[in-house]
Amino acid sequence: MSELDWIAVDWGTSSLRAWGIDREGTVLWEERSDRGMGGLAPDEFEPAFLTLVGDHLGPGPIEAIACGMVGARQGWVEAGYRAVPCHPLDPEMTRAPTKDPRLQVRIIGGLSQASPADVMRGEETQIAGFLATSPRFDGVICLPGTHTKWVHVSAGEVVSFQTCMTGDLFAAIAGHTVLRHSVQTEDWDDAAFAEAVDDAVSRPEKLAARLFSLRAEGLLSGLAPGAARARLSGALVGAELAATRPYWLGQPIAIIGAGGISKLYARALESLGNTPSRAAGDAMVLKGLAAARALSQGQSA
Amino acid sequence: MSELDWIAVDWGTSSLRAWGIDREGTVLWEERSDRGMGGLAPDEFEPAFLTLVGDHLGPGPIEAIACGMVGARQGWVEAGYRAVPCHPLDPEMTRAPTKDPRLQVRIIGGLSQASPADVMRGEETQIAGFLATSPRFDGVICLPGTHTKWVHVSAGEVVSFQTCMTGDLFAAIAGHTVLRHSVQTEDWDDAAFAEAVDDAVSRPEKLAARLFSLRAEGLLSGLAPGAARARLSGALVGAELAATRPYWLGQPIAIIGAGGISKLYARALESLGNTPSRAAGDAMVLKGLAAARALSQGQSA
Numbered sequence: 001m002s003e004l005d006w007i008a009v010d011w012g013t014s015s016l017r018a019w020g021i022d023r024e025g026t027v028l029w030e031e032r033s034d035r036g037m038g039g040l041a042p043d044e045f046e047p048a049f050l051t052l053v054g055d056h057l058g059p060g061p062i063e064a065i066a067c068g069m070v071g072a073r074q075g076w077v078e079a080g081y082r083a084v085p086c087h088p089l090d091p092e093m094t095r096a097p098t099k100d101p102r103l104q105v106r107i108i109g110g111l112s113q114a115s116p117a118d119v120m121r122g123e124e125t126q127i128a129g130f131l132a133t134s135p136r137f138d139g140v141i142c143l144p145g146t147h148t149k150w151v152h153v154s155a156g157e158v159v160s161f162q163t164c165m166t167g168d169l170f171a172a173i174a175g176h177t178v179l180r181h182s183v184q185t186e187d188w189d190d191a192a193f194a195e196a197v198d199d200a201v202s203r204p205e206k207l208a209a210r211l212f213s214l215r216a217e218g219l220l221s222g223l224a225p226g227a228a229r230a231r232l233s234g235a236l237v238g239a240e241l242a243a244t245r246p247y248w249l250g251q252p253i254a255i256i257g258a259g260g261i262s263k264l265y266a267r268a269l270e271s272l273g274n275t276p277s278r279a280a281g282d283a284m285v286l287k288g289l290a291a292a293r294a295l296s297q298g299q300s301a
Numbered sequence: 302m303s304e305l306d307w308i309a310v311d312w313g314t315s316s317l318r319a320w321g322i323d324r325e326g327t328v329l330w331e332e333r334s335d336r337g338m339g340g341l342a343p344d345e346f347e348p349a350f351l352t353l354v355g356d357h358l359g360p361g362p363i364e365a366i367a368c369g370m371v372g373a374r375q376g377w378v379e380a381g382y383r384a385v386p387c388h389p390l391d392p393e394m395t396r397a398p399t400k401d402p403r404l405q406v407r408i409i410g411g412l413s414q415a416s417p418a419d420v421m422r423g424e425e426t427q428i429a430g431f432l433a434t435s436p437r438f439d440g441v442i443c444l445p446g447t448h449t450k451w452v453h454v455s456a457g458e459v460v461s462f463q464t465c466m467t468g469d470l471f472a473a474i475a476g477h478t479v480l481r482h483s484v485q486t487e488d489w490d491d492a493a494f495a496e497a498v499d500d501a502v503s504r505p506e507k508l509a510a511r512l513f514s515l516r517a518e519g520l521l522s523g524l525a526p527g528a529a530r531a532r533l534s535g536a537l538v539g540a541e542l543a544a545t546r547p548y549w550l551g552q553p554i555a556i557i558g559a560g561g562i563s564k565l566y567a568r569a570l571e572s573l574g575n576t577p578s579r580a581a582g583d584a585m586v587l588k589g590l591a592a593a594r595a596l597s598q599g600q601s602a
Contacts, residue, residue, distance in 0.1 A: 081521075113517075114521070116510075116514050117517040117518040117522065118513065118514065119516075119517045147479070147513060163514075163517070164513065165478060165480075165512055165513045168478040168479055169512075171477070171478075172474055172476075172477040172478045173470065173473055175473075175477065177472075177473045204505055204508070205505035205540075205546075207540060207544060208465045208540040208541040209417075209463055209545060213417050215420075216419045216464070217418040220420065239509040243508060245506075
């Protein structure tokens, strides 16, 4: 069996994943835990990490490279933001304090933009992974999620970006407003989503007037929860596409993310005449972490 | 001391108010409780009401007239919606089932609109109260709150209306998204509110791109929580004003509501060149309940 060379770590707010990698870049093992950064005090990161990967460690020091909210101010150690335009990865990274001599941990910093003010943390690594596979990509990368990022990439650098908190808004509205009575279902209506996207993009000024009608139609004419949920999602994704139009109009777009949400954004963009390519979020994180390690060792990714 | 003639009741989702009224229309007493419709099963309404007003009842039957969510499907008894255009008040009302012979309770129905689908319940009584004092008003009534109503009134009837769930959205976003870290304060920045309203009305398509910047500016340049909170409110009120522009543009506007929120809407409308009049929500409820009683007795309000 081949020997562990380094550990790739994706440590977000609510989850932690680690992959053991050998000299050839092959994944030897993968471990997951729900001990996300959101639930840990600074001195709890090292024990949490050792609980997850300790069994895989030998006597000698092993390097781990981590991305995500683990580098936030409330994380293991703050890995600062670098201002765009810049390469997505920092060759230096930030060393996290460790007591166990078997570990050396470095954390990838996030990116910031002064005006309009914006930040990202974690997505820069997926972007680097994507650029490792498509080094000549010039266009816009969309990373859909709780806080969707729209990223203009050119000549291997992040030029500018825009965050829309669409997933966060959807969860808050579906869970904590009167619409919770109308959209609680796993059902989904594709046609209702498409219509809502189209309506939101063509008349974005009407957003505030659209939402309560989901409740009213439920009361007056029995609107199906699956249609209401899809219309809420379509209204918010459509509002996002209206707001980010200067980013994506006439540009090649690559969507990086999990299957379901990527498909939704792809479908919405297709209805507006753009045909994005797609890449899996997991795979891009791993490639980005490998690119960070190669960069720090002075190799090309 | 003059004798109790009837009881006026405003029974919403989270609170219950009752006023004892004599033959001359004078308020003899007022009682309040937090036993809103949201926390009561249908058979708990009568006991809750008796707990609140029982000490004021004599042996004979007293009529109570109630408005608000007490008439919803999950309330004491469903008082159906009447379709607009129509007079704000139903002369019939709906009798609530009671066991205590000292009580006779009737509930005012809500209003509905088929397209765009919309409903109101409670506001129709405030509108009737306002029309009792300004019977020739022809224009738009704005009732700001959790679910703000914009109501076109002409010739004493409600012609059409539009609900914007701006207060509900503000609470969900301020309490349950990443912005909760940025807006938790009692502070308020008037200038930031005004700028955000102006920005939202002039470029409504940008709404989805504006919200996360409140978080990013907090992280990058220490945006004050009072400014962030006022900007969030301004962005949402501005989005509402953009969506409802066909309602209010060039129309006389009357705002009915509590002082703080009415002032906010008045200021936003003034910055857009409209000078609304204002009426207190409490007073209008009471006048509307009196109008409902008069109407049911065949008197003019």
